[in-house]
Amino acid sequence: MLQDIAPHIYDNTFAPYAVEEGDYTVTIEKRRIYLYEEEGRALFPVYREGDKEDYLYLFSVDEKRFFLDLKRRIPEGTKACTFHELQHLSPRYLVYGACVAIQLGSWYSDNVYCGRCGKKNVFDTKERMLTCPDCHTAIYPRINPCVITGVIHDDEIIMTQSLGWEKKHFGLVAGFAEIGESIEDCVRREVFEEVGLHVRDLTFYKSQPWPQSDSLLFGFFCRLDGDPSIHRQESELAQALWVDRKEIPEGRDQNSLTGEMIEYFRTHENKEIFG
Numbered sequence: 001m002l003q004d005i006a007p008h009i010y011d012n013t014f015a016p017y018a019v020e021e022g023d024y025t026v027t028i029e030k031r032r033i034y035l036y037e038e039e040g041r042a043l044f045p046v047y048r049e050g051d052k053e054d055y056l057y058l059f060s061v062d063e064k065r066f067f068l069d070l071k072r073r074i075p076e077g078t079k080a081c082t083f084h085e086l087q088h089l090s091p092r093y094l095v096y097g098a099c100v101a102i103q104l105g106s107w108y109s110d111n112v113y114c115g116r117c118g119k120k121n122v123f124d125t126k127e128r129m130l131t132c133p134d135c136h137t138a139i140y141p142r143i144n145p146c147v148i149t150g151v152i153h154d155d156e157i158i159m160t161q162s163l164g165w166e167k168k169h170f171g172l173v174a175g176f177a178e179i180g181e182s183i184e185d186c187v188r189r190e191v192f193e194e195v196g197l198h199v200r201d202l203t204f205y206k207s208q209p210w211p212q213s214d215s216l217l218f219g220f221f222c223r224l225d226g227d228p229s230i231h232r233q234e235s236e237l238a239q240a241l242w243v244d245r246k247e248i249p250e251g252r253d254q255n256s257l258t259g260e261m262i263e264y265f266r267t268h269e270n271k272e273i274f275g
């Protein structure tokens with residue numbers, strides 16, 4: 001998946017480092033990152049000189065440190081890349097760094113002012129936090145929990161296609177957790193809302209950080225409980241259907257949890273999936 005960059009190591013331990021010559025610099029604007037691109041390879045701009053106060057440490061990948069340019073200067077020759085465009089570049093560990101940098105950089109730029117009293121927030125030096133100097137509100141990065149659900153009945157799984165995404169691959173039942181809801185209840189609610197079915201035997205598969213929507217995805221498989229007739233949520237889905245294991249094409253994109261779960265279902269029996 002996107003975050004699987006071993007043997008490289010992503011380290012997001014917060015530290016108030018000062019930028020040094022050779023560190024990577026990150027300019028984020030409207031959830032796009034400015035990078036050099038050379039024959040499909042992503043290259044980060046590098047700090048040479050300038051006011052060190054203008055740069056904020058974000059994280060490291062191996063020995064490479066990434067700093068946010070708070071003045072949002074655009075290095076000459078760089079190109080703005082969206083999360084989607086990054087998926088076509090290499091190397092993977094730098095692409096993942098770029099994705100996470102978009103998420104973190106956007107969080108900082110979206111929280112310049114205190115949402116409670118409107119004063120300008122200040123950077124904390126001990127942890128990844130912003131604080132209002134007036135009303136002392138503490139602001140931490142927000143992550144949205146979301147479920148990806150493989151609903152299984154014998155040799156079939158429910159595959160869906162969202163409205164507006166008809167040219168894309170089929171996905172699985174998915175949705176964001178609501179306030180006051182457990183992640184298991186989110187699975188049951190999303191399945192009922194999207195396809196009108198009840199499920200049982202919820203089995204956690206894996207999770208995935210998904211910077212594009214500031215999400216943490218929780219992958220579950222579950223069994224159909226009762227009638228298999230699908231009642232599609234027409235306001236959200238263009239299609240929802242039962243697909244047999246043998247009819248699923250090989251070669252799904254393995255960057256996403258959805259792609260990996262579909263491939264896992266295609267290549268494993270139910271007794272392996274549910275243990």
Ligand SMILES: [Zn+2]
Pocket residue numbers: 114115116117118119132133134135136137
């Ligand atoms: Zn405030």
